[in-house]
Amino acid sequence: DAKTTQPTSMDCAEGRAANLPCNHSTISGNEYVYWYRQIHSQGPQYIIHGLKNNETNEMASLIITEDRKSSTLILPHATLRDTAVYYCIASGTYKYIFGTGTRLKVLA
Amino acid sequence: NAGVMQNPRHLVRRRGQEARLRCSPMKGHSHVYWYRQLPEEGLKFMVYLQKENIIDESGMPKERFSAEFPKEGPSILRIQQVVRGDSAAYFCASSWTGTENTGELFFGEGSRLTVL
Numbered sequence: 001d002a003k004t005t006q007p008t009s010m011d012c013a014e015g016r017a018a019n020l021p022c023n024h025s026t027i028s029g030n031e032y033v034y035w036y037r038q039i040h041s042q043g044p045q046y047i048i049h050g051l052k053n054n055e056t057n058e059m060a061s062l063i064i065t066e067d068r069k070s071s072t073l074i075l076p077h078a079t080l081r082d083t084a085v086y087y088c089i090a091s092g093t094y095k096y097i098f099g100t101g102t103r104l105k106v107l108a
Numbered sequence: 109n110a111g112v113m114q115n116p117r118h119l120v121r122r123r124g125q126e127a128r129l130r131c132s133p134m135k136g137h138s139h140v141y142w143y144r145q146l147p148e149e150g151l152k153f154m155v156y157l158q159k160e161n162i163i164d165e166s167g168m169p170k171e172r173f174s175a176e177f178p179k180e181g182p183s184i185l186r187i188q189q190v191v192r193g194d195s196a197a198y199f200c201a202s203s204w205t206g207t208e209n210t211g212e213l214f215f216g217e218g219s220r221l222t223v224l
Contacts, residue, residue, distance in 0.1 A: 034212075043112070043199055043215035044151065087150065094141055094203070094213065095164070098150030 001097045002027040002090035009103040012082075018075040020102050022088030025069040031092040033064060035073045037084040038101070044087065047073065078106045110135065112216035113182075114200050120222045127187040127194070129219040133202030140183040141201045141213060142175060151199060157183060190223045197221075 005023040012018040024033065032051050036044040048055055048062045050071075055062045061074040075082055087101040113132040121127050133140050138159050143151040153167040157177035168175065172190075177183040187194055197220050201213040 041145075041197065041218070043201075043217045044213075045215070046212035049212065094139075094156055095153045095167075096143075096151070096213070098143075098145075098152070100148075100150055 001092070001095060002031055003097070004088045004090055004099055006086070006088050006099060006102045008100070009105070011105050011107055012075075012078045014080060014106050014108050015077055018078040018082065018104060018106070020073040020075075020086050020088075020104065021070065022073070023070045024088070024090040027068050027090045028092070031090045033062065033068075033071050034089040034091060034096070035060070035062065036087045036089065036096075036098075037082075038087065039081075039084040044098075047086075078104075080106050080108060082106050112200055112202050112214050114198075114216035114219050116219060117217065118220050118222070120224060121190045122224050123191055124189050127190050127221055129185040129187075129198050129200075129221070130182040131185070131200030131202075131216060132182040133200075134204075134214050137202035137204045137214070139203045140177050141203075142183075142185050143199045143201065143215075145197045145199060145218075147196075154185075187221070190221070192223045195221055195223045 002024045034049040035047040038044045050062045064071045083106045085101040087098050089096045140157045142154040145151045155175045156164040172188045174186045197218045199218045201215045
């Protein structure tokens, strides 16, 4: 699995978009980019994943650069309940490598 | 549709005792994964099992740890002769796809082991 690099922490105002970056410059062609989040040490929750095209679901959007070396997770209208640690994972298998993630704090 | 169920949620053991953690995957899922999370760290892969088979145990410590997923019943992660360093949160996940996972893993709420 490719190594990913994320900022340690970010703040976002409630109602604004939260843009969480991730670098995965060594990603290989068969590796997907996954995003999970962990709220209060609960079990990780799947958010979204993609290979090379941008993806959107009811939770978030995933923007992957054309060279696939980086991506951005966008939470369009952050709420207080989105406060969590967000993990970016580049993997072609089940052996996810969870780094320390980005601790997102949504401020009222 | 119940999610991944783990029990116990909290377990306290004294050094040298055994810990057994159970995981029931989501209905219809036959692939189970165990991860360990030490305080202030990310999750680390331990083992991947299908029914009655260990597919990949490359993340398991060589001694004292074992896992099984019998034909009937939950998957069990067993830690013998626990030491303080085993104190952690143990998460189970399940999926319906196989080793070339291109979908999501569904995680349970975890079992928190404290070794005194």
